[in-house]
Every structure is written in C-alpha cells, then in structure tokens.
Amino acid sequence: MEGASMKHEMNIWVVGGDMRQAKLAELLSDDGHTVHTYALERGPELYGVLSEETLEGAALADCVVLPLPVEGEGSLLNAPLSAGRHPLAEIFNAFRPGQVLCAGRISQSSATLAAERGLMLRDYFQREELAVANAVPTAEGALQIALEELPVTLHGARVLVIGYGRVGKVTAQRFAALGAKVSVAARKFADLAWAEAMGYGVEQTGALVGWLCGYDLVVNTVPARVLSEKELRDLKPGCLVIDLASKPGGVDFEAATRLGVRAIWALSLPGKVAPVSAGRAIKNTIYNMLSELGV
Amino acid sequence: MEGASMKHEMNIWVVGGDMRQAKLAELLSDDGHTVHTYALERGPELYGVLSEETLEGAALADCVVLPLPVEGEGSLLNAPLSAGRHPLAEIFNAFRPGQVLCAGRISQSSATLAAERGLMLRDYFQREELAVANAVPTAEGALQIALEELPVTLHGARVLVIGYGRVGKVTAQRFAALGAKVSVAARKFADLAWAEAMGYGVEQTGALVGWLCGYDLVVNTVPARVLSEKELRDLKPGCLVIDLASKPGGVDFEAATRLGVRAIWALSLPGKVAPVSAGRAIKNTIYNMLSELGV
Amino acid sequence: MEGASMKHEMNIWVVGGDMRQAKLAELLSDDGHTVHTYALERGPELYGVLSEETLEGAALADCVVLPLPVEGEGSLLNAPLSAGRHPLAEIFNAFRPGQVLCAGRISQSSATLAAERGLMLRDYFQREELAVANAVPTAEGALQIALEELPVTLHGARVLVIGYGRVGKVTAQRFAALGAKVSVAARKFADLAWAEAMGYGVEQTGALVGWLCGYDLVVNTVPARVLSEKELRDLKPGCLVIDLASKPGGVDFEAATRLGVRAIWALSLPGKVAPVSAGRAIKNTIYNMLSELGV
Amino acid sequence: MEGASMKHEMNIWVVGGDMRQAKLAELLSDDGHTVHTYALERGPELYGVLSEETLEGAALADCVVLPLPVEGEGSLLNAPLSAGRHPLAEIFNAFRPGQVLCAGRISQSSATLAAERGLMLRDYFQREELAVANAVPTAEGALQIALEELPVTLHGARVLVIGYGRVGKVTAQRFAALGAKVSVAARKFADLAWAEAMGYGVEQTGALVGWLCGYDLVVNTVPARVLSEKELRDLKPGCLVIDLASKPGGVDFEAATRLGVRAIWALSLPGKVAPVSAGRAIKNTIYNMLSELGV
Structure with a gap:
C-alpha cells in the first residue's frame, strides 16, 4: 500500500464526479469506511455504498470528496453521472465551517465559495504523488x-x-x-x-x-x-x-x-483508460492529505 | 538482421494474399530484388514494385511467394486484395517444373496441384522461426x-x-x-x-x-x-x-x-495488428528457406 | 512454489555432499519433514536436522538423498564435508531393496552397486527442471x-x-x-x-x-x-x-x-555462488521425482 | 553521446589523479584533442597521449583537468599515480590568469589558491549529470x-x-x-x-x-x-x-x-569498479561545462 493508510473508520461523502469518483467511493467502502454518494446516481451500482438523494447529513462527514475538476460549466458542480444541475454555491451550503473538502483542480470561484463559508478546501490534483501515479x-x-x-x-x-x-x-x-x-x-x-x-x-x-x-x-x-x-x-x-x-x-x-x-x-x-486505477490513486492521495491534516 | 540474408538480386513474384504479402513485396524490393505482384491490385501502392495484370513471365521467377493460407474458398487463390477470382489450378499452370514456390498453410489440394506440375512447393508457415517471430x-x-x-x-x-x-x-x-x-x-x-x-x-x-x-x-x-x-x-x-x-x-x-x-x-x-512486421517475418523466413535450398 | 509440493511428512536421509546438500537438509526440515544427515558432520550446524554417526535407521527412510556427483575419487561417496572415508559399496549396503535413492550424476559403478542391491536409484541431475533452475x-x-x-x-x-x-x-x-x-x-x-x-x-x-x-x-x-x-x-x-x-x-x-x-x-x-538456492532447486526436483514415483 | 559534444580540437592537460583521470586522458585523445598528462607517470601507458615531465606549456591549454578530489594530504595535489610530491600552490603557479581548470571536490584552500592567481576553477563533482552517471x-x-x-x-x-x-x-x-x-x-x-x-x-x-x-x-x-x-x-x-x-x-x-x-x-x-566508465562520465561532464563557458 502506498503512502499513508487510514487506521480508523471514517464517514466520507463523495459528491459528483465521473467513473473515477464512483470507483473511489467503492474502494473507500472496501477499506471499511462509511461512504455516502450524491450526484452519482446514474453511475454504476456501487457495492456497500449509500446513494443519497439529498446532502442532509453531509455536514457530519469527516471528509467530503469533490470531483476533478470540481467545477463544470456555469458554476455548477462537475457531475456527468448525475441527472440534476447542482450549483456549486448550493452544494457548499450543505457543509459545516472547518469541514475538510478534497477537490481536484480547484477554480478561483469555488475557492472563494469555500472561503466565504469557512470550509477547508484542499486540492488533490496539485499533489505530486497523484501526478506520479497518473x-x-x-x-x-x-x-x-x-x-x-x-x-x-x-x-x-x-x-x-x-x-x-x-x-x-x-x-x-x-x-x-x-x-x-x-x-x-x-x-x-x-x-x-x-x-x-x-x-x-x-x-x-x-x-x-x-x-x-x-x-x-x-x-x-x-x-x-x-x-x-x-x-x-x-x-x-x-x-x-x-x-x-x-x-x-x-x-x-x-x-x-x-x-x-x-x-x-x-x-x-x-x-479514460483506467478509471479504477485512477480512482485508487485519488484515494491514496486523499489518505495522505488527511494524514497530514491529522484527520 | 535475423537468419540468412540474400546477397544477390533475385526475381520474385508475390501472388495473392493480404496486407502482409503486399508489405512483403515492398520489403523485398527495398532489399534490391526485382519484385512483381499479381492479384494484389486493390492493395496499397507499393514503392518500387511492378504490379502485373497477368502471370506472364512468372515462370522465370527465382521464387514465387503465395499467401497464408494459400487457398481461399472454392479452390481459389486466397486473394482478398484482388477483384478477380483466381482458381488455384490456373495459377499453378503459370509456373515451370522445379520452380520454387513458398506458401503458407499448404492445403492438401494445393499440394496435389503442385505435385502434378512438378513444382517445388514449400510451406513457410510450418517454419519454427516464423512461429517465433509471430x-x-x-x-x-x-x-x-x-x-x-x-x-x-x-x-x-x-x-x-x-x-x-x-x-x-x-x-x-x-x-x-x-x-x-x-x-x-x-x-x-x-x-x-x-x-x-x-x-x-x-x-x-x-x-x-x-x-x-x-x-x-x-x-x-x-x-x-x-x-x-x-x-x-x-x-x-x-x-x-x-x-x-x-x-x-x-x-x-x-x-x-x-x-x-x-x-x-x-x-x-x-x-491484424502489425502487417508490416508480419510481412517482414515472412520475408526473413523465405530467405532462410531459399538459403537452405541453395537458391 | 515450483512444481510438486509434498503434503505429508516424510523421513529423509541426506548422505554426503557439499553445502548444497547441507542446505537442502535444512530446507527439507523447514518443510516439516524428519531429516537425518550422515557424512556432513563438518558442515554448518543445521537447524532442526538430526546429525547421525551411523547409517542405522537409514533403511527406513522414505527417500535418501545422495550427492552431486554421487561418487568421489576411488569409488568413495563424494563427501567433502565429512572427515571420514565412505566407500560407496558400504553406503549402499545400509539401504533396503526397493528404497528410493536420489543422486546426482550417477556413475556407472554406483548404478551397478544400486542394481545389485535392488535399490531404486534415480538421477536428479538429469532432470530438465533442475538444469533450468541452475x-x-x-x-x-x-x-x-x-x-x-x-x-x-x-x-x-x-x-x-x-x-x-x-x-x-x-x-x-x-x-x-x-x-x-x-x-x-x-x-x-x-x-x-x-x-x-x-x-x-x-x-x-x-x-x-x-x-x-x-x-x-x-x-x-x-x-x-x-x-x-x-x-x-x-x-x-x-x-x-x-x-x-x-x-x-x-x-x-x-x-x-x-x-x-x-x-x-x-x-x-x-x-559456488548460491549454495542455498542450489539446494532449494535440488529439493524441488526431488519433490517432483517423488511425486511421479507416488512416494 | 550524452550532453554536449566538442566540435573543435582542443589542447587539454590532465594533471594528477587516479585511473579515472588516466582513462579520461585517453578518451579525450580518442576524441581528437591534443592531450598532455602530468603526475600520472606511474599509471598505464595511454595511447596517443603526451606524458610530460614538467608543466611547461600547460599555461597554453584550453582546459586543465585536475583530480577528484583535487587535494590530497598536506596541501598536495592528489596524485596516487605519481612518484613525486606536488604542492598545489606550485601546480597552480603554472597556469595563466583566466585559464579554465576543472577539478573535483574543490577544497577551500585550493579555491583560495586559484582565486589568488585569477584562475577560473570549476568543480565537476558538483554537477548533477556526473552524480547521475556515477x-x-x-x-x-x-x-x-x-x-x-x-x-x-x-x-x-x-x-x-x-x-x-x-x-x-x-x-x-x-x-x-x-x-x-x-x-x-x-x-x-x-x-x-x-x-x-x-x-x-x-x-x-x-x-x-x-x-x-x-x-x-x-x-x-x-x-x-x-x-x-x-x-x-x-x-x-x-x-x-x-x-x-x-x-x-x-x-x-x-x-x-x-x-x-x-x-x-x-x-x-x-x-573502483569501473574506472573507464567513471573517466568517461567525467569527460562528458567537462564537455558540458566547457560548452556552457563557451570554450
């Protein structure tokens, strides 16, 4: 296993994204965490993962995983596997101040939204170990x-x-x-x-x-x-x-x-070529980030 | 270079076959031989190669290269790059007794046709070095x-x-x-x-x-x-x-x-995946066969 | 693990040989067999192995392992790690008719000695898998x-x-x-x-x-x-x-x-360069031989 | 060929050092340069290289190559292949102001000696490409x-x-x-x-x-x-x-x-294990340094 490993069970929400985030949710569940997904409802069925229709309860998560890139067109959450439109501002309203959010390629506007709400938004795409793994x-x-x-x-x-x-x-x-x-x-x-x-x-x-x-x-x-x-x-x-x-x-x-x-x-x-491996690489990187943050 | 190499210029006819035989014709020409093709007329243009409309002159060749497999349906020459129908019996009539023919996966009927005409028909597909190269x-x-x-x-x-x-x-x-x-x-x-x-x-x-x-x-x-x-x-x-x-x-x-x-x-x-390399492997094998035959 | 593996515990004697046979004895013991050695007394201490001063009891062995080559100078057992002189004829007297002996590079004279006593002498050095492993x-x-x-x-x-x-x-x-x-x-x-x-x-x-x-x-x-x-x-x-x-x-x-x-x-x-690996290769080969013999 | 290559013939002196510098002198000569050695007289005979008994003429060199490390005990030139004692101060007196000297692991005292005489002393051991090659x-x-x-x-x-x-x-x-x-x-x-x-x-x-x-x-x-x-x-x-x-x-x-x-x-x-390859790596590094200096 690469890098840090998480010893305790966490409560993690995976919100939006493509096949990589879907597979990531499944891999997190395989590791023993409680995993909720939102805005991934048109993706594959994910074993052991709770698919949610609202973000109720997301504020209790130890960590929220957002897509790569986090932002789609029109200040919406990047959510190609969801039927709905999810304005980023609304998504971010669901979280609590100080909560840890991991996202990829954080845009200026999403960084501002997070800062206004006191969220701890971190970029996993800027991590060198992810670049190497990719x-x-x-x-x-x-x-x-x-x-x-x-x-x-x-x-x-x-x-x-x-x-x-x-x-x-x-x-x-x-x-x-x-x-x-x-x-x-x-x-x-x-x-x-x-x-x-x-x-x-x-x-x-x-x-x-x-x-x-x-x-x-x-x-x-x-x-x-x-x-x-x-x-x-x-x-x-x-x-x-x-x-x-x-x-x-x-x-x-x-x-x-x-x-x-x-x-x-x-x-x-x-x-495109290896969504499962790409999801695993994001998972390892998020573990490393959480380990450094002391989560 | 693998195996035998041909020091002298030869006169070679490539008759029928797919992209491998087409590329083989070009590679033989690159090596300095005089190369004629027949029943490859719908294939790619081949640099330095003489595309023939009849088999006239084929009896003078030092070596004739036939397809892999040599026989298509209905006792015809296997010639997917030709518009015409070429009964094997007619093809074999164009050669001289004792002439060297190299073909792949020689069928019973084509072996009989060759034997009746006194042709020296040899199977390149049975050669171990071709199997290895493939x-x-x-x-x-x-x-x-x-x-x-x-x-x-x-x-x-x-x-x-x-x-x-x-x-x-x-x-x-x-x-x-x-x-x-x-x-x-x-x-x-x-x-x-x-x-x-x-x-x-x-x-x-x-x-x-x-x-x-x-x-x-x-x-x-x-x-x-x-x-x-x-x-x-x-x-x-x-x-x-x-x-x-x-x-x-x-x-x-x-x-x-x-x-x-x-x-x-x-x-x-x-x-399918590498017709040029497959053609080169056949070429090397034919050189080895000719070297052993003293051609 | 290569090749056959032995499921049941055996009683094995390792008689004579160099560092390879010494290490082989230890590896056999690691696998759970009861292992006796003879004519290896000047070699390294071998964990879990019984060093014997006589061949008493060797006739009860499921398998006897002899050196590579089996014969040293003067019709003696090849035993560079022993202080004593061990005529092959005497060694072979200690075994029972039908007993399985595995040796390396069986000489004509040792084959004759074994045949006279009705021993089942087999050459592990002639096995292709040992040659590959070496x-x-x-x-x-x-x-x-x-x-x-x-x-x-x-x-x-x-x-x-x-x-x-x-x-x-x-x-x-x-x-x-x-x-x-x-x-x-x-x-x-x-x-x-x-x-x-x-x-x-x-x-x-x-x-x-x-x-x-x-x-x-x-x-x-x-x-x-x-x-x-x-x-x-x-x-x-x-x-x-x-x-x-x-x-x-x-x-x-x-x-x-x-x-x-x-x-x-x-x-x-x-x-010379890897006696432990060489011993392990002989062990695997002997397992294969015993498996084929139904021991 | 790695890195820069030298297009013109140069006049190079190799002064002191071990087998690496000896082999370096030979390799420089193989590349077409005029190469003089000093304080390497007990080393192997070097094909095409001029072994000198004094430093007369060294001030005319396009480049002087010094050992790695440049300094032995007692402020002497590091010259294990020389019978003589060569105080660094005397060695440095033989060169002209502005002359390019390439040395390995430049000590404080040798840097001072070079600065006092206006010599352009450069350290090849600090170059990353040499570290990689080594x-x-x-x-x-x-x-x-x-x-x-x-x-x-x-x-x-x-x-x-x-x-x-x-x-x-x-x-x-x-x-x-x-x-x-x-x-x-x-x-x-x-x-x-x-x-x-x-x-x-x-x-x-x-x-x-x-x-x-x-x-x-x-x-x-x-x-x-x-x-x-x-x-x-x-x-x-x-x-x-x-x-x-x-x-x-x-x-x-x-x-x-x-x-x-x-x-x-x-x-x-x-x-120790590959003096010729080590000499070649130093040669390539010196070419790169000279190329950057415009020599």
Whole structure:
C-alpha cells in the first residue's frame, strides 16, 4: 500500500464526479469506511455504498470528496453521472465551517465559495504523488494508441519521447520494456544523463531538426510548441505523433494536417483508460492529505 | 538482421494474399530484388514494385511467394486484395517444373496441384522461426485488447497466462514488463521451472479451480478446453479472458456468455495488428528457406 | 512454489555432499519433514536436522538423498564435508531393496552397486527442471565475474553470448536487464528468431570471425571449440572471455594465453555462488521425482 | 553521446589523479584533442597521449583537468599515480590568469589558491549529470558485493533499498531487473508513489522496525543513521547490509559487529569498479561545462 493508510473508520461523502469518483467511493467502502454518494446516481451500482438523494447529513462527514475538476460549466458542480444541475454555491451550503473538502483542480470561484463559508478546501490534483501515479495510466494510454495505430510491432520500433518529466520517464520506460528502441529528447544535462543511465538514446529538444527521420513514433510530453512545421516536415512518412501534453499541447496540428502527418492529441488518459486505477490513486492521495491534516 | 540474408538480386513474384504479402513485396524490393505482384491490385501502392495484370513471365521467377493460407474458398487463390477470382489450378499452370514456390498453410489440394506440375512447393508457415517471430505481434495484440478492455492499469494487474509455449513465453514476458503480476500455468515441470526462472508465479494447468479468483485477466494459449464452465465460475467478477489459441480454442464460450464472463477470442493477430512486421517475418523466413535450398 | 509440493511428512536421509546438500537438509526440515544427515558432520550446524554417526535407521527412510556427483575419487561417496572415508559399496549396503535413492550424476559403478542391491536409484541431475533452475545461479555467477573483471560498467557494455540453450537464454536476459547491449550467436534459425524476439542482436556461431571486434565481453555456453585461435585473434584488446561450457569447454585456452586474451573458465557456478538456492532447486526436483514415483 | 559534444580540437592537460583521470586522458585523445598528462607517470601507458615531465606549456591549454578530489594530504595535489610530491600552490603557479581548470571536490584552500592567481576553477563533482552517471557504477558495485556475499541468488531475493535519490533509484532498478523482490523505503509521498509506479513494494524510512525481518539484503543510500541498533536487531539472521551512503553513513557499524550482522560500507565505488566508465562520465561532464563557458 502506498503512502499513508487510514487506521480508523471514517464517514466520507463523495459528491459528483465521473467513473473515477464512483470507483473511489467503492474502494473507500472496501477499506471499511462509511461512504455516502450524491450526484452519482446514474453511475454504476456501487457495492456497500449509500446513494443519497439529498446532502442532509453531509455536514457530519469527516471528509467530503469533490470531483476533478470540481467545477463544470456555469458554476455548477462537475457531475456527468448525475441527472440534476447542482450549483456549486448550493452544494457548499450543505457543509459545516472547518469541514475538510478534497477537490481536484480547484477554480478561483469555488475557492472563494469555500472561503466565504469557512470550509477547508484542499486540492488533490496539485499533489505530486497523484501526478506520479497518473503517469502510469497515461503511459499505458499512449501504448494503447500506438498499438492500435502502428502497422509495425512496438518491438523493434524506433520511438522518440520528448520531455523527461513524470510522464516522459514512465512512457520511455514502458515502450523500452516492450522492446522499442527508445530515445529521449530533453534540454537539461541531468535529464540527458538520466536517460543515458536508463539505456535510452538522447536528443536535444531544441535541436531536433535533422534527427527525426528515423522514428516510427514520436510521443511528446512537453506543453510547449516543440513540434512545429519544420520538425513535422523532418518526420519519415507514416511516422505517428502522439501528444500527451496538456494545453496548449506541443504539436502544430494544423501543420500536421497540411503535411499529412498523423498526430493524435490524447488528453486526460487516466480517467479514460483506467478509471479504477485512477480512482485508487485519488484515494491514496486523499489518505495522505488527511494524514497530514491529522484527520 | 535475423537468419540468412540474400546477397544477390533475385526475381520474385508475390501472388495473392493480404496486407502482409503486399508489405512483403515492398520489403523485398527495398532489399534490391526485382519484385512483381499479381492479384494484389486493390492493395496499397507499393514503392518500387511492378504490379502485373497477368502471370506472364512468372515462370522465370527465382521464387514465387503465395499467401497464408494459400487457398481461399472454392479452390481459389486466397486473394482478398484482388477483384478477380483466381482458381488455384490456373495459377499453378503459370509456373515451370522445379520452380520454387513458398506458401503458407499448404492445403492438401494445393499440394496435389503442385505435385502434378512438378513444382517445388514449400510451406513457410510450418517454419519454427516464423512461429517465433509471430509470437511477438500476437503478444502485442493481447496487450492491446487488455489495455482497451480493462478498467485497471496493466501495472499492478494480476494476470494468468495459460500455456508456456512460444506465445505463452512472449505474452508472459510482455505483461510482466509493464508491471503486471504474472503467473504462468503449465503442466511440465521444466516449463514451470522456466516460469520461475523468469520470475513468474506458477500454477498447474490441470488444477486451476480454486486458484483463479485473484486474477484480473486470464490469457489462454493452449488449444484445448482448459477453461470450461467450472474454471470460468471460479473467476472473479469483471475478470477478462483473452483466448489466443487456434481452433478449437481453450474457452467454453457458451458457458462464458451464460455466466457473464467477458471472453474474447483473438485469432490471427499478427496480420491484424502489425502487417508490416508480419510481412517482414515472412520475408526473413523465405530467405532462410531459399538459403537452405541453395537458391 | 515450483512444481510438486509434498503434503505429508516424510523421513529423509541426506548422505554426503557439499553445502548444497547441507542446505537442502535444512530446507527439507523447514518443510516439516524428519531429516537425518550422515557424512556432513563438518558442515554448518543445521537447524532442526538430526546429525547421525551411523547409517542405522537409514533403511527406513522414505527417500535418501545422495550427492552431486554421487561418487568421489576411488569409488568413495563424494563427501567433502565429512572427515571420514565412505566407500560407496558400504553406503549402499545400509539401504533396503526397493528404497528410493536420489543422486546426482550417477556413475556407472554406483548404478551397478544400486542394481545389485535392488535399490531404486534415480538421477536428479538429469532432470530438465533442475538444469533450468541452475541456469539462474550460473548466469549470476557470470555477472559476478564480469562485474569483478571489467573496467567498464555492464550498462552500455557490448556483450556476445554464444549459444542459446538454457544457460545462454538466462545469461543474455540478465546482461540485457542491466543495460548491456547483448548479441546472441546461434546456429538454428529458430534460436536466432527467439533472440530477435527478445531484442538481442544476432550472429552466426559458425561465422564469427570478422564480427567479434566490437565486444567488451564474450560469454560462451557451447561445449564445443567455438573460440579457437582465429576467433580469439579477432577480439578487441581488453575483451574478457568467460567460458561457462562444461568440459571440454569452448575456448582454446592455450591460444588465449599466448595472445594475451583474458579467458576465465567458470565451472559448477550454482554450488559456488548460491549454495542455498542450489539446494532449494535440488529439493524441488526431488519433490517432483517423488511425486511421479507416488512416494 | 550524452550532453554536449566538442566540435573543435582542443589542447587539454590532465594533471594528477587516479585511473579515472588516466582513462579520461585517453578518451579525450580518442576524441581528437591534443592531450598532455602530468603526475600520472606511474599509471598505464595511454595511447596517443603526451606524458610530460614538467608543466611547461600547460599555461597554453584550453582546459586543465585536475583530480577528484583535487587535494590530497598536506596541501598536495592528489596524485596516487605519481612518484613525486606536488604542492598545489606550485601546480597552480603554472597556469595563466583566466585559464579554465576543472577539478573535483574543490577544497577551500585550493579555491583560495586559484582565486589568488585569477584562475577560473570549476568543480565537476558538483554537477548533477556526473552524480547521475556515477549512480550506475555505484549500483553495479552494490550488485557485485551482493553476488559475492549472498548464499542465495539475487533472483528471488528480498531486497530493501533505503532512500530513493539518484543511487536509490538506479540500485532498486538493477536489483529488480535481476529478479529480486525489491522494496523501497522513503519518507516523501511522491517518492513512494514513484517506487509504486516502478513496481516496488514500499516502506516508511522512519518506521522500519517490525518490517525488516523478511529481507535477505538491505542496501542503504541515505547519509543519516537510518539503521541503528533497533533496526539491526530486526533483521533476519544472515541478512546482508550494504551501506552506499557517504560519511557519516547510515549504519551503526559498532552495533552491527556486536549483533553479528554482516554490514559492508562501500564507498567511492565508481572509480573502483569501473574506472573507464567513471573517466568517461567525467569527460562528458567537462564537455558540458566547457560548452556552457563557451570554450
């Protein structure tokens, strides 16, 4: 088990969210906590979990878990598995001052709503351990796309991973584990030394033109324009590009279309490819947060 | 480069087949041979390859490559990328006595046709090196299905691979490389010792009931009924079954449907998931065969 | 647990042998059997094991374990951890007709002695699962020698493994796992295809001259003269040669000395580098043998 | 090739040091530079390198490479491969103001000497890319000790790596690659998440007592007393401890002796186990430094 573990039984409400929050509720119940859900009524049936029609009693919870991102359009709670509209202001009215709320990607307006009510709102998406845990399903999502799209086996394929942060590290490792010949492009000497220590070839991120024509697949993880038209022109025909970088992404997709380069922008992979694992990662992170808060 | 390499330029005809044969034609041309194709006219444009409308001149070829399997329905050449109907007997009439023909899964009738004409018809699908090479795209196909279907990451997933032949060995290795906790079920003590030496858990193929409830995924590679109703009942809810075994397969699919077990029978994966790699494997095998024949 | 497991408590005698048999006695006792030892009195103290001064009572054993090899010089029991001389004939007199004896590398004379007395003498060293299990400590022994001798890291080192049988397979895999660039030399196309499927470079065993100058390390596993003077001349200065092949070995050591090539003949590594693991492998094998015999 | 590469030929002096500096001189010469050595005269013969008897001409060098550490006892140059005594002050007198000197572990006194003479003295040992590169031979050194000392194979051995910095990461990865069951102990949630993402078990560094009895090997990388008497008491008999941490180390060695725990303090492994690789890592680092300085 990763990180902190919760020794005592808690009363937890999971309010809104998608399959990750639904699975999270079930996993919390499996750990022995009393779990209530609200605004998840159209999701799957959850074993051992109490589905509530109102927020009555939520103010007694040891912890409330809110979605990732917490806010949908129009200052509503992000609740794709609910039939109702749930203004965030109303949701927040249901809690007691000082109560611990864990949410993902807290928006300015939700932070203000929480502050006005004296709620202790904390962001689990900013935790490094969650970002690390999410790198695994992200890398597996990239593998899946590559397996679906490439006419060659990953074994023996030449793969360039641009960027050597969390996602870059795990992605490079997974492709190499399947027998791909992996190179990593980075800027910092220390990152290049790490890539060497792991057995990858190395390239300089700022100087890719002239070195791209050998790759069957380029996976970008850097949220900055590293694959502009001149880099895309340098790719060999049939080379696949997968962009894992959050907005604004790293690929000039217009140029890619013009040049006939297949480029796929794959965002938010953890919730899509492995909702149960993504829910478990959020659970572990919330345990860590509660442990630090002394809950 | 694997196996034998061809030092001299040859004249090769590729007659019929699917994307694998098409890509094979292109790869042969890349190696410097003169390559003619016939009955592949609806396939992709092939760089450097001569697309022929008749078999005139085919009798001069150093080697003729026929499809896998060689025979389609009704004693016709297996030619899904051709608009025409090509009776095998007519095709074989175009060749000269003693000419070398390499085909896959040679049927009894095509063997007879070849013998009547004095053709030297050889089966590349019976070659062990091709079977080994095909284990890689087969394992990658299994990975792809698992990534698409499972709600958990392969990292940390509990996977049972039944059978430890060619496909079982490569499949176990690939799942383990992605962080799955892999067990192997086999019958022979030596196979179990190999699985241990590779770091896998082990089970007895004939005594699986009672030991199946921990797995998220079961991949069968044994072409015999190893997962009958009583084994399927023992799986945990949500466990995915992928059957890679050729007919008759290893799963009681009727029972699986009845029990609500998701079971996917995935056949002929190499040509589907990686036609270029599958074509290259056939090419290498044909080089080995020609080298042994002294061509 | 590998292979068969013994459900009932047995009475086992371990007679003679080295550290492997001593550790084996302890492991058998850990499994709940009653274990007696004889002719191991100068070995380490063994927890839970009965050290005997005579063979009285040995005829009652469910199984007697003899050394590997069973015979030392002069028709004596191989007993390096005993102060005494133990003629095999006398040892065998202590057992009852039909009694099961498991020994390693049974010599002609010991087979005859056993047959004369109606003993059921079986060779555990001929079992494939033991050979497989021993490939692991053999490969680790090769790693140890390479780490001790080479002035470069194994990470990035260029390593050629000659032969792709049991020891070749595990050795190639272990060096590659540490980041070495591994090539495998073999003769059979299927072996070369396997090496490719595992991601290694490939060479032809019979045609190495001209292709050897790039390697930092050559590990031979073939018990035939594959590295004669002309191959040794082709190595780059400083290249290390480790010969794991049993007699007659695969290296012309005289030529190596003459040419200044460092060549190390490493025999019987399992008992030397990992006696506990080697003992455990023998234990598992004996369980399998007893299971097949219905003991 | 890692990091920066030098496009033009330089004039480089390598002054003092051990086998790493000797090999570095040879590698610099292999790259096409003009290389002079001084105070390395008792080392191996270096191909293509000019061994000098005085420092005459050293003031013309584009770069001077000094040892790691630069200073030996008594304010002398650290020069174990020289017969002479070389006071640092005299050495530094031979260079010109503004000249670039690269040294390892620059002492206060040598920094002062350099400043007084207007020399541009830079420390290559403080560079992160060198620390990363050195993690590889350090981890291989730990493997070598474990292979030499343990009576079990690393395959299947239970190994705890304490600390998940540079050396911890590479060490855990190498042991796992050989089939060991690896756990990592760390303090930070993010480090524990990384260890999980790599497939290791996890422990809390500050709370090891009660969780240590399963390990065959504990490798410490944390330079703080993490294995005091109470942790050492918790180890199982025969457990090996390897301490890779620099002074003051992480093990109470006195307590270990008292308790009969085998504990090995392994320092400065890169230069000992792989001087050529260590020299190459210094070379790459110096290239990076010169590239940043515009030399």
